[in-house]
Amino acid sequence: MRIARAGTAVTKSQLKVLRTEHSHRLVPAVASPAVQSVLPVNEILVGDCLEKLASLPPASIDLVFADPPYNLQLEQTLSRPDQSLVDAVDDDWDKFASFADYDEFTRAWLSGVRRVMKDNATIFVIGSYHNIFRVGTILQDLGFWILNDIVWRKANPMPNFRGRRFTNAHETLIWAGKSAAAKNYTFNYEALKAGNEDCQARSDWFLPICTGTERLKNETGSKTHPTQKPEALLARVLLAASQPGDLVLDPFFGTGTTGAVAKKLGRSFIGIERDETYAKAARARIAAAEPYPDEAVSAAPSKRAQPRVAFASVVEAGLIAPGAMLCDEKKRHRALVRADGTLMLASAGAELSIVGSIHKVGALAQGLPACNGWTFWHVERNGKLAPIDDLRTTIRGALKVAAE
Amino acid sequence: MRIARAGTAVTKSQLKVLRTEHSHRLVPAVASPAVQSVLPVNEILVGDCLEKLASLPPASIDLVFADPPYNLQLEQTLSRPDQSLVDAVDDDWDKFASFADYDEFTRAWLSGVRRVMKDNATIFVIGSYHNIFRVGTILQDLGFWILNDIVWRKANPMPNFRGRRFTNAHETLIWAGKSAAAKNYTFNYEALKAGNEDCQARSDWFLPICTGTERLKNETGSKTHPTQKPEALLARVLLAASQPGDLVLDPFFGTGTTGAVAKKLGRSFIGIERDETYAKAARARIAAAEPYPDEAVSAAPSKRAQPRVAFASVVEAGLIAPGAMLCDEKKRHRALVRADGTLMLASAGAELSIVGSIHKVGALAQGLPACNGWTFWHVERNGKLAPIDDLRTTIRGALKVAAE
DNA sequence: TTCCGCCATGAATCCAACC
């Protein structure tokens, strides 16, 4: 049995699961020993995704992680404010002639993946607004059952350089079961809760993007793959929805983040990748990966820093009303609170149009280069002046419950 | 003209936009004065969403906020009641049929909404993983252009009682323009940034759900509407993507959160709601809402809206004399001011014939593809270097006085 | 050795007015 062979440190409860699967599903699926023997565990299949999927036996996979092309549809170049050029994803593999073409491609690979999933297997697909809605629709149309959509909030996203949209600071993962009937999928609820300060794991995850030494580079020092995912993201996926010894399929393997994390966490993997350059880098990477000690294979609580609070959220929360007046401690300067969280300086007789952040307006009022608006501006409550920093403290108390 | 009436402090460039829209779109659309006169500003249209949308003139709306139904099993507007999801989860045909019904409904109302949107209008649609993927796909298929997907992270989501999934702690908003060609949509970038600690606004928003006194209750104490959205969410939408006086459409008005917030923020609204009970609650709520003071909601001055000033007029005004020398902040480059408002680069020993605009010469001096000459070039005054942007500010001040 | 400043960079559907 390849699956049993590939597993490491299988616990009693895990054994029970394996046994159950064996008796109910694996046996019919692997009636032909010839087929079973070719299940390429911990290997990278280099070639076309659909062909390689078709070569795998049905109902053999425990978990799927898929990072398909996003179909970004970029048409121009983009420069940073310092005139440096953004290194965009312009690879051929991300180009599709139309939404219809992208849909056809998506339907094909998702159908192929669904065939090789065990009935209680689940799938994660990651994407952005360019493609994720199409992926989600097709998942539903094919009979998958969505369990959650999950938001990967990026700690350090690329800014919006032209100031014409919100900073695109997240990507979306869809987590789905093979069908609505499959209720006995793996979800390590207790472990996730224990690793999250005894608080249920939420559908929003806060993680940095992949940079630094984790980011693979080629000989010339440029990135090996344009869209390498952070290992922390894959770790959270595998820890949440698989057990040690499980077999994880990644049909868009790239440089093998899924494989490296699977090895570290005591899972097996099968990767499909059509680009030999990526596959080669993945092989070297996975060979160098060291499995963690068994007892370390559990979710680790993440550090949390003091959350940054915007003055706009103080206004939104109703702690101070638009139109209210602020002043400094000595009542020498006054400013009006606006609905969007900016201030308008109320200078005697002068132009009333100075509008800006609490910090900027505080600095302008005093003629200083900078100012901490939180401590400079005060609000009158019960005849006493209190710094608006007190309002921030209130907000932080509420945030602490849920924010990371 | 309702639109001009509603506008406040219309600038020259805005007037031009209005004129363009008037001549190209509004006039043909409102050929019949009777139709124009019935634009039901600040009213709630009680009835079928599609019918009411069809009664509105085309290209008349500045911003749309839509919170469509997504519970297939309870949705009565769908042409076929759906029992298939519960009873026959394995039946792909039934499943497809019910999704198809939802898709048909979605395509219908989104088409109706698109017709009444001005070309530079945008739309926000909110949903969860049950429906948002289908909404996003249909938005794209209808020609809308997605600008962002936005995640509303809930401060206090309902816990997951079964412990079989991640706590569903967010909802998704899709922000889209009417088409990819429409680039001049409203996005109050600078105000959002100023209200967010001078840091550009991200695609993930953290807000509490609607509870407490904000939550409408009926006589028996139960909630009036099952999915009432928090006003803070609507406030952020309106503050980000509309201007005071703009007309906001909400085709699923419910208990009127959009209308109440629009009134408070100096926007107009049109609501469509088929349930008279909800509409009645909304009317009372909006009547009780108090607008914030004008100066708390007026459009924040943005650099983009400032009138253009030619460097030639700075020279003409005598603020800097022909023959004067400019340099960059680090005194690495020097250029001579010419009487016609062009600069001549003074490179050491090399050809002196490089002449061009402040931007071109700045770019050439640094070997960059582009440069903002206003902030790059400096002039020495009283032993200190000041950017020539200061001179532009002086000119603009004079222009402002002359205009009044 | 440590600290500080400078520089590079990340899945990006990223401008608008004028001639």
Added chain:
DNA sequence: CGGTTGGATTCATGGCGGA
């Protein structure tokens, strides 16, 4: 309508080199 020009625009992090 297309080409050209004006000029507005960035956050967090890691690496590196000099002090």
